[in-house]
Amino acid sequence: GEDVEQSLFLSVREGDSSVINCTYTDSSSTYLYWYKQEPGAGLQLLTYIFSNMDMKQDQRLTVLLNKKDKHLSLRIADTQTGDSAIYFCAEMNNDKLIFGTGTRLQVFP
Amino acid sequence: DAGVIQSPRHEVTEMGQEVTLRCKPISGHDYLFWYRQTMMRGLELLIYFNNNVPIDDSGMPEDRFSAKMPNASFSTLKIQPSEPRDSAVYFCASSWTSADTQYFGPGTRLTVL
Numbered sequence: 480g481e482d483v484e485q486s487l488f489l490s491v492r493e494g495d496s497s498v499i500n501c502t503y504t505d506s507s508s509t510y511l512y513w514y515k516q517e518p519g520a521g522l523q524l525l526t527y528i529f530s531n532m533d534m535k536q537d538q539r540l541t542v543l544l545n546k547k548d549k550h551l552s553l554r555i556a557d558t559q560t561g562d563s564a565i566y567f568c569a570e571m572n573n574d575k576l577i578f579g580t581g582t583r584l585q586v587f588p
Numbered sequence: 589d590a591g592v593i594q595s596p597r598h599e600v601t602e603m604g605q606e607v608t609l610r611c612k613p614i615s616g617h618d619y620l621f622w623y624r625q626t627m628m629r630g631l632e633l634l635i636y637f638n639n640n641v642p643i644d645d646s647g648m649p650e651d652r653f654s655a656k657m658p659n660a661s662f663s664t665l666k667i668q669p670s671e672p673r674d675s676a677v678y679f680c681a682s683s684w685t686s687a688d689t690q691y692f693g694p695g696t697r698l699t700v701l
Binding site: 509510512514520521522523524527567571574575576578579580581 | 692
């Protein structure tokens with residue numbers, strides 16, 4: 480079945496790295512995405528990775544993909560208070576995005 | 589481009605009333621998606637369109653919900669009659685193709701009393 484799972488909360492100190500994890504179920508997913516949602520706002524695409532890649536880096540963001548374990552992670556280096564938000568991973572399945580439950584990241588000084 | 593535009597941003601209505609949510613996709617995008625976000629169920633895809641034609645409405649909860657896309661620049665999601673359990677944030681998103689990045693609007697927060 481379609482089920483994308485994430486831990487619900489993560490709390491980190493400003494300046495530390497954050498790692499948000501996600502597991503998905505469909506090994507045929509071609510793209511996997513990370514979206515960010517700030518309070519009262521819509522979802523903003525952060526980054527995505529094609530299924531034939533293991534890693535993608537974009538400034539402070541690093542995405543790691545382990546296809547064997549169907550595990551996706553998002554690492555945010557030098558986490559800032561402005562990074563506080565809910566982060567959703569999503570897989571593309573039959574032309575539809577299946578979202579995880581979202582991880583609420585709280586950054587404290 | 590202004591991005592995906594949704595209106596209204598907030599809607600408060602009474603049970604039994606008709607509610608219409610509106611969406612203007614990004615110009616040139618052929619796909620339009622309607623999502624619902626609640627604390628209990630997270631983000632759910634309700635329906636999506638390709639070139640104004642509904643492709644998959646399997647996520648529409650029940651017959652009280654209907655969606656239309658009369659042209660490439662406008663879509664509506666209607667709930668009639670509305671119920672308190674319909675209270676949620678409704679997002680519209682659009683993309684060039686089904687496999688492309690979806691761009692989300694700011695959402696409409698619906699409260700049904």
